[in-house]
Amino acid sequence: MSDEVTQEQGAHAHARGEAGPHGYSGDKAALLGRLRRIEGQIRGLQRMVDEDTYCIDVLTQISAAKSALHAVAVGLLEDHLAHCVVDAARAGDPTAKVKEASDAIARLVRS
Amino acid sequence: MSDEVTQEQGAHAHARGEAGPHGYSGDKAALLGRLRRIEGQIRGLQRMVDEDTYCIDVLTQISAAKSALHAVAVGLLEDHLAHCVVDAARAGDPTAKVKEASDAIARLVRS
Amino acid sequence: MSDEVTQEQGAHAHARGEAGPHGYSGDKAALLGRLRRIEGQIRGLQRMVDEDTYCIDVLTQISAAKSALHAVAVGLLEDHLAHCVVDAARAGDPTAKVKEASDAIARLVRS
């Protein structure tokens, strides 16, 4: 891993106010696996369009990719609450972390 | 292009009840371009996770990818209405095409 | 029914380019019944807040009301496609109706 990455880890650990390298480390491999499957779904969509697949079938695949993105987002949010918000609550004032999380939820619900 | 692809084109043209090879042919290059950008966003997400980017920033990028998928889906739906539903209306009974389109909308809204 | 209502019916019939009084007339009673149930859900939410119901339970009820609104919207869209878009396709150029429908879908998906 490069120095740059190590610095980002440091920033992230700092943001969470604890020593561990990252909030989603435990599930990092699983998370990357899910994102790779979504990448495969998007490439599948390109193939479908390239092969003039019936549009309703393309739309079904888009809905599936959207659901998979949702699942990743909700998992990340759960992780964020369990680490960043909880750590901030224990360290003192979690107001900023809570606001940040609920803004992310609002963006997700509306996107 | 393989025989299999040619057959799929035929099926699609048939489904739309007209001679043209595919409903989204005019915008096919643009559509593929958008899907490739979304693929890039998903790969960017993997990089962010791999580099332990702060989870809120990952969530913002997920919302952006979701919005881009939405735009593709709405564009496909508009195309589907303008071609498949309109052709079916002119050819006779569009009931099945309309039901199919509204089922796709329902899936999209809930996904 | 008042003159004003009759005028609105006329405008709607005109918009759809046919003689019938309204596109969702067949399901009008059912549609009103669903909206009244949603109104009951919203009043139930007020009661829950007034009685300091646990916030997660309030959120569950909000999700239920949102789903019910979705079902109404998708039903209206199906009706719109089956009447307004189909009539426009048969009468000549449905481009404006198709654009209007897909704009409504885009608003719905993002709201």
Add this chain to the structure above:
Amino acid sequence: MSDEVTQEQGAHAHARGEAGPHGYSGDKAALLGRLRRIEGQIRGLQRMVDEDTYCIDVLTQISAAKSALHAVAVGLLEDHLAHCVVDAARAGDPTAKVKEASDAIARLVRS
């Protein structure tokens, strides 16, 4: 207020592990005001359907009601994080509260 309501307040206060009567007490009047406006929107929808308003205009109003419900939900979630999750974090193990919140987020995103 009835005994039943008082008991619910107690249960809610207990769930949050503190003495205050309810998590959204500060914003309760504002929250009720927003829900009453949404109730008005739903009644407006019934009037629109009853008067055969053009379906696209009904759909626009549905999208507005959905957005208003979203805003209420996100506000409740922020409140829940700021009170229930933060209190649980300080009192000991917030795992159950965090899971409960992320389940509510998942339901909201999908509804």
